[in-house]
Amino acid sequence: MLISVFRQQPHIPVYELKATEDLNRHGMYVLGAIKKIVNKIDDTEYLEKLFDDLSDKHRRIGVEASGMDVFGKVFCKVMRPILLGLRENEVKKKLN
Secondary structure, eight states: OHHHHHHHOTTSOHHHHTTSHHHHHHHHHHHHHHHHHHHTTTOHHHHHHHHHHHHHHHHHTTOOHHHHHHHHHHHHHHHHHHHHHHHHHHHHHHHO
16 A cells, blocks of 8 residues: 555655555554554553564565664654653652
């Protein structure tokens, strides 16, 4: 789906691809996955299965593992301070 959008239209600038239905749909899938991750952040068994499933889905459509490794590291680096900040705020609210 999304990979085919990029492969079929290599000459289209990224800002124009943002308007495609496939890219928008993929964005919604990503947001849904982020919501699942945040909601189950303490359930490592669930998260391992989720990440394995996502990896399998991406591998089947031709996404290279190296790209997923990079994305995973960036995602974790971005989400960690956000989630830790949320936790700190929750603790502060309970203490006050």
